[in-house]
Amino acid sequence: MHPASTARAVRIRRAESRDAAALAEFCARTFRETYDAHNSEEDMALHLHTHFSEALQRAEIADADAVMLVAEHEGALAGYAKVRRGAAPACVGGERPVEVQRFYVDRAWQGTGLAYRLMDAAHEWARALGADTLWLGVWERNPRAIAFYGKCGFMDVGAWTFTLGTDVQNDRLMVQKVGG
Numbered sequence: 001m002h003p004a005s006t007a008r009a010v011r012i013r014r015a016e017s018r019d020a021a022a023l024a025e026f027c028a029r030t031f032r033e034t035y036d037a038h039n040s041e042e043d044m045a046l047h048l049h050t051h052f053s054e055a056l057q058r059a060e061i062a063d064a065d066a067v068m069l070v071a072e073h074e075g076a077l078a079g080y081a082k083v084r085r086g087a088a089p090a091c092v093g094g095e096r097p098v099e100v101q102r103f104y105v106d107r108a109w110q111g112t113g114l115a116y117r118l119m120d121a122a123h124e125w126a127r128a129l130g131a132d133t134l135w136l137g138v139w140e141r142n143p144r145a146i147a148f149y150g151k152c153g154f155m156d157v158g159a160w161t162f163t164l165g166t167d168v169q170n171d172r173l174m175v176q177k178v179g180g
C-alpha cells in the first residue's frame, strides 16, 4: 500500500478522450478485482464485455451530462469516478439529482485517503453539474464501500437492483445533500 503522503500527491483531473484506452483497461480490472469472488466467470465476462470497451469509455467521457474523473500518479491510474445528472429513483428526492455512477480506487491506494479526495472532487463536479443531491447504488455485499460512503455522509434511503451479467443483485441506495 502506498503511504498517505504519496496519496496526497496524486493528481485528480477530468478525463479526456485520450484516456479512454487506459480507462477501459483500469475499469475492467478494478471491477473484476472488486466483485470476482462473489460472481460466476460467465456473468463477470458478460459484464466486462458489455460495459468497458474503449469506445464506450470514450462515449462516456464525451457525455454532456456526465463528468469522468481520473486519479493518476506517475502516469498510471490510481482511481476513477463518474458523476452523471439525470432521473433518480423516487426515494432519492431532491430536484436536481446527480449520481455517483462509478467510484473505484486501485487496491494499492485503498486506505490511503485518496478515496476521500476523489469523493471531494466528485462533489465539486456534481455541484458544477447543478446538483442539489448526490446519490449512488452500492451492492449490499460490499461492506467496505458502504462503510466508506457512510463516513462521507451518505445516508441509506432504500434499495434497487443491479444486474451483473445475468445475476440480479440488491443494491443499497445512499444519498447526500450537496451544499451551495
Ligand SMILES: CC(C)(COP(=O)(O)OP(=O)(O)OC[C@H]1O[C@@H](n2cnc3c(N)ncnc32)[C@H](O)[C@@H]1OP(=O)(O)O)[C@@H](O)C(=O)NCCC(=O)NCCS
Pocket: 034, 102, 103, 104, 105, 106, 109, 110, 111, 112, 113, 114, 115, 137, 138, 139, 142, 143, 144, 145, 147, 148
Ligand atoms: C470503496 C472504496 C472507494 C473505499 O476507499 P478506501 O480507501 O478503501 O476507504 P477506507 O480505507 O476509508 O475504508 C472504508 C472503511 O471500511 C472499513 N473496512 C475495510 N474493510 C472492510 C470490510 N471488509 N468490511 C467492513 N468495513 C471494512 C475500513 O476499515 C474503513 O473504516 P475505518 O476508517 O473506520 O477503519 C475503495 O475501497 C474501493 O475503491 N474499493 C473497490 C471498488 C468499490 O468497491 N467501489 C465502490 C463501488 S459502489
